[in-house]
Amino acid sequence: MAWLNGTVIDRTVWTETHISLRIAGPRPDFTAGQFIRVALDIHGERIARPYSCVNSPDAPYLEIFLNKVPAGPLSPLLMQLQVGDHLWISDRCSGFLTLDELPTNVRDLWMVATGTGIGPFLSIMQTDDAWKRFDHLTLVHGVRHADQLAYTGLLAKLMHDHVKLKVIPCVTRDAPVGAYAGRVTQALQDRQLEIRAGCNIDPAFSHFMLCGNTQMIRDMSDALHMRGLKKHLRRQPGQISSEKYH
Template sequence: MWITGKVVERIDWNSKLFSLKIDAELAPFIAGQFIKLSEIHDGKRVARAYSLVNPPQSRYLEVLAVEVEEGQLSPVLQSLKVGDDIEVSATAAGFMVLNEIPSDELQGKHLWFLATGTAVGPFISMMETDEPWQRFEKVVLVYGVRAVEDLAYLEQLKSLQTKYPDQFKLILSVTRETYAGAISSRIPQAIVSGELEQLAGIEFSSQDSQVMICGNPDMVKDAQQYLFDKGLKKNLRRAPGNITVEKYW
């Protein structure tokens, strides 16, 4: 089922990367879930999934997207202006959510978010709720991009550091240029080298860690394997573990 949403704000982070705030009557959702946006093209509906950046309590929906020149939908989204309409799925979906990870003695003390590019969106949604801060002693976001201009929501993330100074650690990875305070390693290599653990001040462990990974499929695959090598296990409903993943395209 589709509903009509209206763009109420847009943010252009760079020439390709942008956010849209949309006014639409979406059914209640869980932080970390995604919606679909769509348009009718040549008589057929073209739909794509976009994770919600906003927490459930927000007035407006918000998505972070990047224009893909050969894409069927993203150039349309890139062209949207305030006041334009866009079709939105009536309900959100997805299992990259905190209530899918263990909440008993298997939970552990530390929550790691590993994200590349626009996949930081669902983690921002989660961190703008109370749940991660109430459940975990430490929350670490590792946010990887190629260039500094790709760092969306940086001020919002810094404000979370100010709000939760003893709980939250933000680690930025910028791989194609130098940025003060950021590492230059790709996320999987920073796992192997121990760089992430050193910067976070905590270790990846099967006893204490929950790790949620979202982004580039190669990053997801490699990071997951290196965490397996450290003794962590994939989190499944039938067999709770430590690693929850979502490929972002």
């Protein structure tokens, strides 16, 4: 793998601990849902971490959405980057949380994220394929605080353009009016996801893509197993795909 020279061309501050960076320069092609490696040279060592590509694969730039892990070596320094600053990006993207990995019979797509795990779904929803393939798309975004519900402008535009999209914010600490007050798993268990999406979960037609922290992925997978859904593998098709950030 080689490193490409990127330059920050835009920086959106969502909260004190959540930002997006838009990066210009040569970049590899990717499939919506994949991640790239981003690196900085820190005390003579190149420190790299994976970050999901948030932008449409057709965009002339790359965008990542990240949160600060205070004790981590890389994310606090990425948070400090300003427009014009340099960073490294890998010349390859990877990952299987993509629509081309899904079985062909899927009718209802459920995209469930915690925190910055919304990234791959933002990219997927900026492709034509997402809107051609499914009858219903539901994005469930779980956060602690309401101000962590990033990209609301883009989501509002997508909902305006596509009536088949439903967005369900789930906020655990200070839920605003309209949001579900609690964890995404609770929302599944008390059927609020289905009620709010106007769509029933059915193993014959539903597929869940999960992205974010390990606990959410484990809890959601357990709850979905109880509803008859199984982990999706290439050799053994199922209804649950996931990507763990931490």
